[in-house]
Amino acid sequence: MDKLVKEENLQGAFQYLDNITIAGHTQEQHDQNVQHFLEVINKRNLTLNATKTIRSAKWIQNFSAKIQPLARVKKFPLNEEALLAFELLKQEFEGATLHSVDENLPFEVECDALEVAVSAVLNQSGRPVAFMSRTLQGS
Structure with missing residues (x-):
């Protein structure tokens, strides 16, 4: 990509x-x-996965920490910790939205880092307007 x-x-x-x-x-x-x-x-004759295509981005506070129980899963069925994380994230996605940028308002940058991931959010008026996240991998 x-x-x-x-x-x-x-x-x-x-x-x-x-x-x-x-x-x-x-x-x-x-x-x-x-x-x-x-x-x-x-x-380019590429196709989109319709099940992954959404119209608005979602934001979840401390996402990198909340996704870790799922990221650690190596086999199915999911363990209890991963199932709880999945259910929590499902609920939070329902209420989280990304808003458009207003260049007349000041910006705030919010960062989150763990041993396994980093993320940053650009906020305006306490609401996210842009985000990035990356999973870290050992060298």
Whole structure:
């Protein structure tokens, strides 16, 4: 995805592994960025996983810590700790939303780091407007 975003000059595109988030400063810019992305996908004969396609990004406070019981799972069925984490995250996703940027308001940066992941959130008026996260891997 990194290569695709760079080669096609996709604006407002933020990729992580095989996931991509398309954004814009306004609804119109967002829609244009999505349209360009879809054109690139068609041109390159790529397909989207409909079960993973969502219309708005979600934000969960301390996500990197809350996802760890699931990230540690090596086999199924899930253990009790992982099931509890899954249920908690499901509930939190229902209420969390990402809002658009207002360049007239001040920004705040919020960071979170663990031994296994780092994340940052750009906030305005106490609400998230952009985020990033990365899982760390040993060298």
